Amino acid sequence: xxxxxxxxxxxxxxxxxxxxxxxxxxxxxxxxxxxxxxxxxxxxxxxxxxxxxxxxxxxxxxxxxxxxxxxxxxxxxxxxxxxxxxxxxxxxxxxxxxxxxxxxxxxxxxxxxxxxxxxx
Numbered sequence: 001x002x003x004x005x006x007x008x009x010x011x012x013x014x015x016x017x018x019x020x021x022x023x024x025x026x027x028x029x030x031x032x033x034x035x036x037x038x039x040x041x042x043x044x045x046x047x048x049x050x051x052x053x054x055x056x057x058x059x060x061x062x063x064x065x066x067x068x069x070x071x072x073x074x075x076x077x078x079x080x081x082x083x084x085x086x087x088x089x090x091x092x093x094x095x096x097x098x099x100x101x102x103x104x105x106x107x108x109x110x111x112x113x114x115x116x117x118x119x120x
Contacts, residue, residue: 002014002078002079002119013029014030014119015027016029018075018076019076021051021052021053030097032102034103035100036088037101040074041097042088042093042096043090044091050074054070055072056070057071067092070089071086073087074086078102079119106119107120
């Protein structure tokens, strides 16, 4: 189980580790975005430094309309477990985003009043 934190405006943040193709684990804060239907989204500029393999393109509906994203095969550690997942990259992404696909395999518990936020 991974414990998260609440942002100033009610955002849900979780610490994860991105694993580069060079074997480095980079800790980052990620925001859970239930409107994003993939596993992970990251800025294109940031993804280039990770050395992940490009696997294709896909169009997703976003708040700005349909957007074309590059997709990479990435690795991360979440809840002390390593995952190899498709990662969406775009120039307009300002946060590392965890998507709703995680909610299909990991339970989410949120209680703002009690300050409880867990995933897994």
